[in-house]
Amino acid sequence: MHILAYELKVHPPSAFDIQHAVKLKDDIRRIRGLIKPERARYFVGLLALFVVNLSDVIAPLFMALAIELTEASLTGAEPLTPTPLALVGLNAAAFTMVAAVVVYFALQLTASLFRYPMMMKIAVPSHQIGQNIRRALAKKLLFQTQAWYDGKKSGDLMSIGTADIMAVRMMLGPGIMIAADTLMLVTLVLIVLFALSWQLTLIALIPVPFIYVITNRLSHAEFKGFEAVQEDLGVMTERVRESYAGIRIIQGYAREDHDRQRFADYSRRHFDKNLSLARVRAAFDPTLDLMLGVATSLVLIFGGIGVVNGSLTLGSFVAFLFLIRYLSGPMIGLGWSISLFQRGRASLHRIDELLDAPNSIIDGTETLVSPVGQIDVKGLTFAYQTPRAGENTQEKSGNGPVLSDISFRIDAGKTLGVFGPVGSGKTTLVSLLTRLYDPPKDTVFVDEKDVRDLKLDNLRANVVLAPQETFLFSTTVERNITLASNEAELEVGRVEELARLAHLHNDVTAFSEGYATLLGEKGVNLSGGQRQRLAIARAIGADPRVIILDDCLSAVDATTEEKILDNLREVLAGRTGIIVSHRVRAVEKCDEIIVLEGGKITARGNHEALMSAGGYYAQIADEQTRDGQNGEGHL
């Protein structure tokens, strides 16, 4: 119960959790469903487990028999038969010492050999089920929509994809194995022990409930301590990351000493957390050992008296000593497997919640056969449904419409400039064109077809967006550039050509491994300007009918910007283009420019028309050319 309560505290229970926490039946059905494809292997594994346990429990009886034979040969009396063996009709006198030892070893050998199929047929399939869940999860994630992602934190998704899957795996592997082991072993050992001496058995069982309670308590405390350490490790790591990332400031202001002291404090706190965990761990094994020790002492006292009285044979006594040890393992295991099941079920609920989430964008059915790239937007008004988690751009925080009554047409082959201040809805507008978000019905058309009716794959093959801040994958520069390209048709030299068009080639050749250089954690970092240029190269690589550049040159210096714009005009020849920017220079050569302010089109026309109209556009153009107000007059 402790573990469950803790789980609920970490992840605030959703209605889903509470509803399901009681539905044990449903869970069992779900778990059976998961195991179903692997059930044959599980069956073999459990069978092997049974053989292992049976041999393990019988072997000490033959050890006892050997002791009886030894004792008998010493005293010259008739050897006594341990009760369980006598019950199945065996007689000690029929055994020679060699036979007893050989049978003992044969049993040990059987137990050992069957451990192999036991491991392979339970642990391996449980991992396979884990992989199946991983695959289903990734498939779900890959086809979920941006609107859905807006309501999620990536940390939560990660924890479902890693920790929760692991918890389910642990439930299906060790959890099931330990549970089965406990059931089988306890039953078998108790049968044999009761047959040997039921009085002594009851006495030896006295510490057992304590073992269960201690395991449950301590494993709960350990789990909590472990979580605390992990959490604190995260905090400390973030601290370190900041110091290293901000090293120029720290060194530049000569504040290393302060920063070091601060880190030492964090490190000391982490030390303390680890110490609390160490306290629990230090108590764990010794305490369980003590319980076993208490049982042994009880057996020694009462069994010893029995031996003196003659009510217990020496062999039975030895068998007892060895068999009670088998009880402590399962008792520890029982507490453990119960917490594995508790954690596993809670994790399974979170996984299922994710897997069962409906897809909010429904794929269309039509395809553009010979697309030309005419864009029509008719009376588009749009508001975000989910407030975005962890982001604070003005554009997305409000509940009101981000775009109101937007209409325009771009004829095939023409270029549209979208101009406006930060937060005016520019990015939202272009996201709707590629259906990253779903526009209302009958508002956005490509070649006179509603984008909602088009197959997503077909739409995005023809309308390609280069976002303002693009994401780089931790693979080679080449693979990053060709992300949007059709890999099957990639010609030799195409990557370089794309990089040259985006003025990235010289940057790439400066890297030690050129286009094979890895980006990200294991490789190099790109500057903001390089990232933007890479985004442009990517979009060009897709070779689409419509290219949308969402403010992709804001971090590129002016000279380079000019050269890229020249190249772009070449690339755009024969294609439809949309250039989003807050710089007049970027949009001034477009066939038409729309000015967005507060989600509304406040002016439209070409550069000259807008300049002479004297509105926001002309005002900004004036500022940007006069003395670089708004940070746009880059030298």
Next chain:
Amino acid sequence: MTKPLSKIEQEALQITQDPVLRKMLDEERVESEELDLALLWRLIGYLGPHKAVASLSVFLSLIESFLMTLPAYIVGLALDRAQGGGTRKPQVFDQALDGIANTFADYSNVGTTQTRVIVVFGLILLVVWCVRWVSAMATTFIVQKLGQQVVHDLRVDVFNHITSQGLEYFHKNPVGRLVNRTTFDVQSLSELFSDAFAQGMRDLMFVSVLALVMLSLDVQLAMILILSLPLLIIVALAYRKLARPSLRTMSALQSRMNGWLAENISGMRENQLYRRETRREAEWWSLTQAHQASIYRVIQAWGLLRPGMMIISGAATATILGFGYERVNAGLISVGVLVTFLEYTSRIWVPVRNLTEKFNVIQTALTAGERVFDILNTPTTMNDTATVDTSLAVNEGAIRFEDVVFRYPGTKEDVLKGIGFAVQPGEMIGLVGDTGAGKSTIIQLLSRFYDVSDGRVLIDGHDVRDYALTKLRSGIALVPQDVVIFAGSVRENITLGANYSDENVMKCIRAVCAEDLITRFEDGLDHVFDEGGRTLSAGERQLISFARALLVNPPILILDEATASIDTRTESAIQKALKELTMGRTTVVIAHRLSTIRDADSILVLRKGEVIEQGNHESLMAQNGDYATLYRAHTA
């Protein structure tokens, strides 16, 4: 020392075709094959300050080892006293234990003397277990504490070492990598310490004590058990050989999969925009497939290890039973001694098993340890020079570059090719030029983030290398292009930990027109920014950076203007703040804004590491060179 990739590693690469995984496996492969004694020795060196506790833990371990051998011994002795079967050679412990048993048995007259003796033996056993319980808890805790203490000391050392590295180091090593070294790698050394080193010592002591006790009981039976140890070790080594490549592949795949998931969640928009969904799915499929294959091998190796060890221990038990029978009959040992030995058989292989099971953890920790010590072995590049004059401080703020040549370490091309210029105290100089012209290099040489390759950089007439680094840098305030916001209060972010009164801090905040930033939080200066100050706009971050610089009130200000677009509202605040900030200070500015440049006392136009034009706005315009062309192009 690069070994070829193992079969399982090749298989994983073939299934996944993943360049990142290849790099990860390559990095792992460079590790040394054998236990690095130098590394362990160095780690032990960290025990130095904790000698007393370390000795205590060794002493406690010894006691514990002894206590662990006692129970089986007592049970055997009690049996002999109860049944009296066979000949028990008199032992030292026997007499002591018998003495205690008989003394206590005499206090009562319930039952026979024999049963009373048995009860007392049982009680002695209980006491032994209790003492062992306490000693085991104490030892485990002390060892853990020692390990954590070592790790803490090491962590602080690594952090201090890294933060005293020059900027060059940070360019070569991505932050993520350095962070991992400082936290995760150091942390896994605690496992090396407690699991390998400390546990190994405890196990070794236990086996030694056990061997002594056994030899004193019966040499022949003892030899059977002692000789079974090498067999166990052979099995352990075979397992190691079998499991190692699979374990390595499995853990590499695990971290690759975590990385894959994290980055594809973050980059989902790109995946969808560029229709990568199906391909990504296939990538993931192949990763899980390779992962499962490596898991199969790991479990297989594991599935062979346990049975292998159990067969050996089973064989040892069977042999003890057989030989024991002979020796009891020959009157050499008692039945009780035989039972004691049987009990010991099941104990002796536990240490070997422990070590084998922990093998993977130890190996990972060793590799981590190597990486950590590599960090500590890299000498710091930026230190005070031998000619340092600690009394020097930046007072006036006169700057002079004399024929400065600079080349980044390890590169061939000069970034600065003989730059010379001078700035009088209180003046402003603007640096103009394309990316790669050398603007950033100039400001980095000024704060001595790098040393010149040739020529001199002088401040107030002294070479920057003659200043103590901290003195030099306290005289220069840096306002970088990308502002770093630290997790912490507003106050801390502005003072960067130095002692300034709130009044003083507020004055600076007001001066840079950022008061609005503070008053909107209820807790004012105590307001804690979340992770990296995400909620602040680019302009607001700039203002905080200005306040930082103003608070230090240095003679020299370095300003690397932001290129990113800033909203109009903050822009005017920034312009006003800039005036306040630069007033009465020598200012070096990398200019992106025309307005800043026009007011500069002089402007350096740089191209490929050379000054091509120099003068103020008017003279440069009159000169009608590159600057004029550039300027006109932007104001056309």
